[in-house]
C-alpha cells in the first residue's frame with residue numbers, strides 16, 4: 517500500500533501563498549510509494565483542484581457538516597466537497613474538539629462516506645497514561661460502524677510543539693488502533709518534520725503522516741515526501 521503524506525494547511529496561508537505552494541508541489545515528481553493529499557482552506561479548494569488536474573496529488577477538506585443538507589447557515593456540505601473534486605476530509609481534529617463531540621464527528625464521517633469522501637478521523641490523548649482509555653473511547657464513539665475511513669493518531673502534546681511523540685509511543689498507539697480497527701489505515705500527526713519523517717514512515721504500524729507546520733513550505737514538505 518502507498519504511504520499517505522497528508523498536508524493540513526489549517527488557516528495558515530493566504531490565497532497567494534496557497535496557490536504558489538500548490539504550483540511548486542504540482543511541478544514535482546514524487547516516489548511511487550507516496551500518495552500526497554493536500555488539505556487547503558475551503559475557499560481555495562476549487563482553484564487548487566483545477567491546478568492539480570493531471571498530477572497525482574489529491575485534495576481534501578479540513579471539515580464538513582454533520583448534516584446532509586438544508587438550513588445550516590455557514591456549514592459546508594460533504595456532497596458539495598465531493599462535487600468539486602475533494603477525495604478526503606479531516607474530521608475531529610483536536611483544534612476543533614473543544615466545540616464538537618465524538619457523536620458530531622461520527623455524524624460528519626457518515627455524511628462524508630455517503631458523499632464518497634474518505635474521512636480522516638483524528639484521535640489522540642493529552643496524557644500518555646490515559647492513551648489506551650482515550651483512544652478506545654474515541655474510536656468507539658467517533659467511527660462509523662461500516663465503510664472506509666483513515667485514523668490519524670495525533671497526541672495533543674505533539675501537535676505544533678516541535679516535539680513529536682517517540683517512535684515507541686507512535687508504534688504502541690498505532691498497534692492499539694489497528695487492533696480496534698483492523699481495516700483502517702493509521703497515520704501519525706504531531707510535529708512531523710524532515711528530520712523525523714523517515715523513521716516514522718518506516719514503522720510497520722504506520723501508513724502515512726498528517727503534517728501541519730512542515731507542510732506550509734515546499735522545501736520541508738518535499739523532504740518529508742522524499743523520506744519514504
Ligand code: PGA
Nearest residue numbers: 675676706707727728729
Ligand atoms: P503539526 O500539526 O505538524 O504542526 O504538529 C499537525 C496537525 O495538527 O495535524
